[in-house]
Amino acid sequence: MIKNILLVGLGGAAGSMLRFLCQKWITSITSLSFPLGTFLVNITGCFLIGLFFSYGTKHEYFSYNMQLLLMTGLCGGFTTFSAFTLESMGLIKEDRTGLFLLYIGGSVILGLLATWFGIKISR
Helix, strand or coil: CCCHHHHHHHHHHHHHHHHHHHHHHHHCCCCCCHHHHHHHHHHHHHHHHHHHHHHHHCCCCCCHHHHHHHHHHHHHHHHHHHHHHHHHHHHHHHHCEEEEEEEECCCHHHHHHHHHHHHHHHC
């Protein structure tokens, strides 16, 4: 059990740091009022978890430990639903209904498509 906790923690720490760096980089190269950093990180995370899931079902050497490290840890730390909801509420508070709808709709639809694509290309 300790090994599993350490694998999830290691993956989660790496995912969180990667998310932070990606969001900072995206914010530094854009001047949009749209929360593009979180949006792109979440879509990328959906793609990765789909890829890891499908790859894991095909390859025996993609062990339970790898699932814990990459799916639960890395993808769990990389994607951020809590930031998504907080930024969505900020768009509502700022009376940006159009951006709010675009953000939540795009996140859900593109997230599902990215997960599907990750599964599809790893087959």
